[in-house]
Amino acid sequence: MTFTLHGQAVSRGVAIGRAVLAAASRVDVAHYFIAPQQVADELGRLRRARDTVVEEIERLRQGLAHDGVEAHAELAALLEVHLMLLQDEHLQDGVKQWVLERHYNAEWALTAQLEVVARQFDEMEDPYLRERRADLEQVVERLLRALRGESSPLAAAAPAAGAGGEPLVLVAHDLSPADMLHFKHGVFAGFVTDVGGRTSHTAIVARSLEIPAVVGVRNASQLIQQDDLVIVDGDAGVVIVDPSPMMLAEYGYKQRQGEVEREKLTRIKNTPAVTLDGQRIELLANIELPEDTLPALAVGAVGVGLFRTEFLFMGRGGKLPDEEEQYDAYRRAVEGMHGLPVTIRTVDVGADKPLEAHRRDDHLNPALGLRAIRWSLAEPAMFLTQLRAILRAAAHGKVNVLIPMVAHLSEVRQVHALLAKAREQLDRRGAVYGPVRVGAMIEVPAAALAVRLFLRHFDFISIGTNDLIQYALAIDRVDESVAHLYDPLHPAVLRLVADTIAAAQEAGKPVSVCGEMAGDVTLTRLLLGLGLRSFSMHPTQILPVKQQVLRSDTRKLRAWAQQVVASDEPALLLAD
Known part of the structure; x- marks a missing residue:
């Protein structure tokens, strides 16, 4: 059955492909108290997790440098933001304080400090700066995964997604710059996310790579099913699921016209x-x-x-x-x-x-x-x-x-x-x-x-x-x-x-x-x-x-x- 979803148009163009649903990225966090003699070990776990994530991001940055593609400059800049957040004293000192004074376990301390800092981002007037809360959440999520010895769910999905020849559209609650780097070689024709705005990291990256994207589509990741045929209209901010043959023909023509226009623009x-x-x-x-x-x-x-x-x-x-x-x-x-x-x-x-x-x-x-x-x-x-x-x-x-x-x-x-x-x-x-x-x-x-x-x-x-x-x-x-x-x-x-x-x-x-x-x-x-x-x-x-x-x-x-x-x-x- 055909239905239409509406969000914010953040990157122009039309993408038509099969939906690939990114698994929900939120990590379940255990909350428990540690004994006083365990504090040093818990702080050591936090340091090792941070070092692991820093190494991961540094490898991604080096990979971008080797690509030598100018359009990846914004991706590199966003990864730099994540590195800055990892080194942020307010985040680090706050987490240490929860462990030292409250005896929270490392995961609980991270999420507790995330709530403190996130509230400050919510108070910002500038939408670009307010959107940086998402970057903070993604940094904390990577730290939580490192504590559990897990990798991003999108990292595992990337090879499978590239196996077929049919265009694919990624549907997710949200995406981090590091996650999107798994697909920088053109596996996905478009992106759809539940959250985000014109100044969100997903929007910035999509524009830099010139990939059609619609963000802020609320429950897209719940309403769209795996392998649904999806049209992403990045000009109008519309996502069409299971389109009719007439719609497919119309948007196929619009897609071809867009490619011709983009070629003209480069000239x-x-x-x-x-x-x-x-x-x-x-x-x-x-x-x-x-x-x-x-x-x-x-x-x-x-x-x-x-x-x-x-x-x-x-x-x-x-x-x-x-x-x-x-x-x-x-x-x-x-x-x-x-x-x-x-x-x-x-x-x-x-x-x-x-x-x-x-x-x-x-x-x-x-x-x-x-x-x-x-x-x-x-x-x-x-x-x-x-x-x-x-x-x-x-x-x-x-x-x-x-x-x-x-x-x-x-x-x-x-x-x-x-x-x-x-x-x-x-x-x-x-x-x-x-x-x-x-x-x-x-x-x-x-x-x-x-x-x-x-x-x-x-x-x-x-x-x-x-x-x-x-x-x-x-x-x-x-x-x-x-x-x-x-x-x-x-x-x-x-x-x-x-x-x-x-x-x-x-x-x-x-x-x-x-x-x-x-x-x-x-x-x-x-x-x-x-x-x-x-x-x-x-x-x-x-x-x-x-x-x-x-x-x-x-x-x-x-x-x-x-x-x-x-x-x-x-x-x-x-x-x-």
């Missing part, structure tokens, strides 16, 4: 992004780790429009990264772009994130609390450390500094004062540093409405549409009960975006969009018509957006774009 990698009327468009990449510069360059990005620095600050149990560690990461990103500009956003976390050794429960609404630039200004020593590291990295190439969540002129003045102080400190040390341009991230409605004020104090602006939409519509985009109201085409949102772009043009200052709107090909023509000439997005979105750019004539789009913005129902005009 425009080195084509300058210039519209039909001669407007040169800047297509930049959003990256999370220094290693992400590889996939950015592979698709022809002309720079990095947003380098998120949060990875340096997360999961450290209150121990902040020092100047040298930050400088090394920023330098690697700058050098990795070979002279192309890199825009480094200062840390966009705060009191709602697990940066402190102890939880802070006094923030009733973290999204509106001490976060982003507010947190940085409240911790000037930390902020100065980051600014010095960025300035030093600027000696190695073109660097821009992007300040998140600016809303007040007083914040602007403090930022410039601290930048001056950072330069003075470097001068006193005789340290080498380079020039930077300073920009504001327009993501608070107040900043969009007062953008002309901020343009007088910054060299450029970047519109962070994800938070701008969320704050303008009072919608938590990761809350399933209201997520359907999150609408980039709401008239108020379009007016804020249009006015911000127009104000920057009037001031003669560069403006870019670095949120999801920048990588949405259905919005490319609208943004071009509004005057946008700089887009920053996930590397996998660059070529589809470039294709739209090459087909567009901005002279013909201007009047139409203004009509869309002025319309009561913009979505209807956009569909015409």
